[in-house]
Amino acid sequence: MRALDRKVLRDFAALKGQLLAIATVIATGAGLFLAMRVCLHSLQRAQHEHYSSERFGDVFAALQRAPEHVAEQLRAIPGVQRVQTRVVAGVTLDLEGVSDTVTGQLVSLPDHGRALVNAIRLRRGRMPAPGRTDEVVASEAFATAHRLRLGTELGAVIDGRKQRLRVVGTALAPEFVYALGPGMVFPDDRLFGVLWMRREALGPALDMDGAFNSVALGIERGIDPTAVVRRVDAELARYGCRGALPRREQVSHFFLSSELQQLRTIGMVVPILFLIAAAFLLNVVVGQIIAGQREQIAALKALGYRDREIGVHFGKLVGAVVLVGLLGGLLVAASIGSWMIRLYSAYYWLPGLAFALDAREVLQVALLCGAAAALGTFTAIRRTVRLPPAEAMRAEAPAVYRRTLLERLGLEQLVPPAVAMVLRDVERRPLRRLLTLAGMVAATALVVASTFMIDAIDHAMVISFGMERREDVQVTLTRPRSTGVLAELRQLPGVLHAEPYRTVPVRFRNGVRHRNGAITGVPREATLQQVLDVRLATVPPPPDGLVLTRKLAEVLGVQAGDTLQVDVLEGQRPTRSIRVARLAETYFGLGAQMDLDALCRVLHEPRTLTGALLTVDDDLLPALHRAVKATPAVAGITSRNDALRTYRKLIDEHLGTSIAINIAFSLIMALGILYNAGRITLSEQARQLASLRVLGFRRREVSAILLGELGALTVLAIPLGMLIGYLMCGLLTEGLSSEQLRIPWLVAPRTYATAALTVMVAAGVSGFLAWRRLDEMDIIEVLKTRE
Numbered sequence: 001m002r003a004l005d006r007k008v009l010r011d012f013a014a015l016k017g018q019l020l021a022i023a024t025v026i027a028t029g030a031g032l033f034l035a036m037r038v039c040l041h042s043l044q045r046a047q048h049e050h051y052s053s054e055r056f057g058d059v060f061a062a063l064q065r066a067p068e069h070v071a072e073q074l075r076a077i078p079g080v081q082r083v084q085t086r087v088v089a090g091v092t093l094d095l096e097g098v099s100d101t102v103t104g105q106l107v108s109l110p111d112h113g114r115a116l117v118n119a120i121r122l123r124r125g126r127m128p129a130p131g132r133t134d135e136v137v138a139s140e141a142f143a144t145a146h147r148l149r150l151g152t153e154l155g156a157v158i159d160g161r162k163q164r165l166r167v168v169g170t171a172l173a174p175e176f177v178y179a180l181g182p183g184m185v186f187p188d189d190r191l192f193g194v195l196w197m198r199r200e201a202l203g204p205a206l207d208m209d210g211a212f213n214s215v216a217l218g219i220e221r222g223i224d225p226t227a228v229v230r231r232v233d234a235e236l237a238r239y240g241c242r243g244a245l246p247r248r249e250q251v252s253h254f255f256l257s258s259e260l261q262q263l264r265t266i267g268m269v270v271p272i273l274f275l276i277a278a279a280f281l282l283n284v285v286v287g288q289i290i291a292g293q294r295e296q297i298a299a300l301k302a303l304g305y306r307d308r309e310i311g312v313h314f315g316k317l318v319g320a321v322v323l324v325g326l327l328g329g330l331l332v333a334a335s336i337g338s339w340m341i342r343l344y345s346a347y348y349w350l351p352g353l354a355f356a357l358d359a360r361e362v363l364q365v366a367l368l369c370g371a372a373a374a375l376g377t378f379t380a381i382r383r384t385v386r387l388p389p390a391e392a393m394r395a396e397a398p399a400v401y402r403r404t405l406l407e408r409l410g411l412e413q414l415v416p417p418a419v420a421m422v423l424r425d426v427e428r429r430p431l432r433r434l435l436t437l438a439g440m441v442a443a444t445a446l447v448v449a450s451t452f453m454i455d456a457i458d459h460a461m462v463i464s465f466g467m468e469r470r471e472d473v474q475v476t477l478t479r480p481r482s483t484g485v486l487a488e489l490r491q492l493p494g495v496l497h498a499e500p501y502r503t504v505p506v507r508f509r510n511g512v513r514h515r516n517g518a519i520t521g522v523p524r525e526a527t528l529q530q531v532l533d534v535r536l537a538t539v540p541p542p543p544d545g546l547v548l549t550r551k552l553a554e555v556l557g558v559q560a561g562d563t564l565q566v567d568v569l570e571g572q573r574p575t576r577s578i579r580v581a582r583l584a585e586t587y588f589g590l591g592a593q594m595d596l597d598a599l600c601r602v603l604h605e606p607r608t609l610t611g612a613l614l615t616v617d618d619d620l621l622p623a624l625h626r627a628v629k630a631t632p633a634v635a636g637i638t639s640r641n642d643a644l645r646t647y648r649k650l651i652d653e654h655l656g657t658s659i660a661i662n663i664a665f666s667l668i669m670a671l672g673i674l675y676n677a678g679r680i681t682l683s684e685q686a687r688q689l690a691s692l693r694v695l696g697f698r699r700r701e702v703s704a705i706l707l708g709e710l711g712a713l714t715v716l717a718i719p720l721g722m723l724i725g726y727l728m729c730g731l732l733t734e735g736l737s738s739e740q741l742r743i744p745w746l747v748a749p750r751t752y753a754t755a756a757l758t759v760m761v762a763a764g765v766s767g768f769l770a771w772r773r774l775d776e777m778d779i780i781e782v783l784k785t786r787e
Helices: 003-014 016-053 070-075 140-146 199-205 225-239 251-292 294-302 307-345 359-385 417-428 430-468 484-490 550-556 596-603 618-629 640-694 699-736 749-775 779-784
Strands: 059-067 080-086 088-094 102-109 121-125 135-139 153-158 161-172 192-198 211-219 473-482 495-510 513-522 546-549 563-568 575-584 592-595 608-616 634-639
Touching: 003 016, 003 307, 016 251, 016 307, 016 359, 016 640, 059 225, 070 080, 070 211, 070 225, 088 211, 088 618, 088 634, 102 153, 102 199, 102 634, 135 140, 140 161, 140 192, 161 192, 192 199, 211 225, 251 307, 251 359, 251 430, 251 640, 251 699, 294 307, 307 359, 307 640, 430 640, 430 699, 430 749, 473 484, 473 618, 484 495, 484 608, 495 550, 495 596, 513 550, 513 596, 546 550, 546 563, 550 575, 563 596, 592 596, 608 618, 618 634, 634 640, 640 699, 640 749, 699 749
Parallel strands: 102 192, 135 161, 513 592, 546 575
Antiparallel strands: 059 211, 080 211, 088 102, 088 153, 121 161, 135 192, 153 161, 473 608, 473 634, 495 513, 495 563, 495 608, 546 592, 563 575
16 A cells, blocks of 8 residues: 555544544435435336326316217327227225225226226236126225225215125226325325226216216327317317316326426435535535645655645545545435335335436436535645645744734723634634534524425415315215205204305416316305405405415416406306406415305306315214215215324324434534534644643633634524525425415424524534543643644
């Protein structure tokens, strides 16, 4: 081994604490970057393979009923390659041992061959046999949630008739990667499932023999789906089409694509913060090493070592730190990445989704870490290489000392000597302290930005399920019914109060802007479904005119007082011009509300309803579920408690763990920065502190000088970090919000307290380690050292 290589090992051993702290910061940044990149690419590969293999559609349409020959008209649309007509129906399911009302969606399978569009991938068992009207294939998510075995029987209410179904297989489908049931905010595989039946069995059961009520189309690559959507709408308008959708608006694809975009954004921003912190620490530590080895550098140059060899020597030291950090990053990536894949697998049912490190990804991370280290240490190493031997033999020229700002203002008598010494040192090395402060601010802001999500979603849930919606149970009917049904619902077991609502599918138009959505009509005297204005104040529905959600108004480019064109997508499909009466705030979905009577006047129909909101006696809730399962007119029932339980599961099992990991990583960043700051300060001031001990200063007083700087930086960093974190939260709410989910810009006091506590813990641990080094310092040996 060459002499310079042995020196690298000695230097690493001598500064192992500082260098390992830097390596830990590098490992965190590299591990996060690698884990998120590999997860992103794993999700994208699984999505692409699933979509391609099962021929996921590009355009979708739901309608009332169309004869099968209409499919030929759809195939004639320019750019359309494949057309798959289907029969789809919502059902109420009855599973043994399950008291809650479980809803499902029945989807027909072709009687011959595989579906041309939106095929399914069989995971277990077999497909339904020809001639068997009771055999179904269940979605794997639903089967897993209920531990359904092949041969399990379950009850179903299909078009008002009870039928026993037998599960003969389980499958995955690209259109149900993220399966949301009616009225659900978060997926709950216990309460919603997808079942596939042969077309010959499902069609006659729904009076759809020779007809279809759903269609999926595959189009040629490069064709604009918007043009195809317009043609599909025109062809199917007479058959009750509720508005064709391009793939980007299909529910499952929309949520999966939004998740991928969020992962792509966070996977770049967060790791870069850690690598910037590592570059700063390397710059400071390598500069400290070089300053302490000036004589050794001079001797090496005098002995004939070339400048390049000395530069490579220090580069190897930096490379060793990066290598240790990269190896640690691989362990972090394997652990965090595997956990993330398990998290995504619980909500996104993609076949072949697995975490596997890719050599190309590892190489990219290695290059990124190397680039960050090179940028951080280039200046210090270049200065060393250019240092003439004769100059290096002399000690480094002391800093230019001058009166501090405190002294120039004549305030030095107002502060204790220890405080004055701390302020003097900070003022004379401002850049280093400023960078240390910036790192601590970043750590504080990272805790705020990663923790606020719970505050934001908690607030959204309180608004949605505590102010907007106050019902215990929402009942959805199979089709619009007369108000007489409301009296029947009030007679169900445990019902204390019932309020009707009417939902109408529509297309909102304002010039070239348009969105498919729905108008919900509620009575003016309603108490269970409230309209909240943009200040979250409760307001009654206006006697005429629309109440638009603020996000929908933004998408359509309208304000209160403007007029919208509204195409009704059911019944006679009239087009109406309706005034926007006011804007409302809601965090989930796009929609609009009207007074129920005003909506019925727009539709030119008597008062009807498509569902009701109920308050119920909790003790009689099981009896209510049993009664609903036996009521043919009811398509489904959703409980507020079920939604809140699903949300709490998401927080407790997944989001909470993610936040804990982010806090731990922020703590690592703060520890790395503060520990190195303390060690460097001790190294620079060792002679001064030793002299003070000889002059009679007590150990506590000398420690206060050393730790005072860390304390001052911590006190400054916490409020600044809170402010930066709050602004980062604002950027995150803009970046992570979508048309279906708006995240409020809200940070609770507990989040600020968590951030402050994290940084204070890091400061306390770093201060203790620095104090212990000071306590172990050999005063005589330090005073012998030549400055």
